[in-house]
Amino acid sequence: MHRQFDGTLKHQHDKAHIPHSFAVPDGTTAISITLDYTCESQAVVPPQISLSLFDPAGARGTRHNNGDQSIRLTQSTASPGYMPRAIRPGEWTVWIDVHRLLEPDVMTYSIKVELSAAPTDEAPVAVTRTPPTPRGRGWYRGDLHAHSLHSDARFEVAELVQFARDYHLDFVTLTDHNTASGLAEFDSLATDDVLTMGGVELTTYYGHALALGVREWQEWRVGLEGLTMSELARRVIDGGALYVIAHPTSVGDPWCTGCDWQFADMQPGSARHIEIWNES
């Protein structure tokens, strides 16, 4: 069974979130979603989009990677950016998040959804965690903000940990853009010499913030249904995570969408931590 959505996006859709809903019948075992788009870009910077996917129970993830927008899900496996979990019957929605679409560009797109009820033989990736031996109080050197191919970086999760080890860091934190899908594997790679920690980078259209300690997909779409950044920060902090304004004076739109901090209600508002390194 398959479903297809075709559409056209222009500059008026810049910074929008565009939903496409489809029904998943009982007995579905695998879902494949492919986004194809064409844009003969004549703008100073080409379009940038991501896909966010929701099942009837909530978010399955976001893939913040312009070069790869395909999704495949089974109960036990998922493409980078998305969480493996039971395939629930009901209404699912895939959203196109338009991070950047400048004049005069016009994008035509096609989303193809394929549903399968065939038995799958994909086994879950086994991840186990052996907690590192506590080293007690002291000064430690590490990184609180890093990405993997679960969003837009080139590192496999294991390569990131090895990179940290090669640089003799005591800890490294995986904070992929708008997804926690790499954290289970990242956790499993902690050793006595490198502690692995996790969170997400809330990569909104108007500023980025780290939510350190968040373990699941976190709503990041400020502006959608009136969500403000201060409300989003409150949710993160109330959930016990550390909220950090990321690279507030980086170069921003259109070169790096949302990379500079534009929230008048969070200067710094409830944020108690701000990055002083200002690359994107």
Ligand SMILES: [Zn+2]
């Ligand atoms: Zn960022």
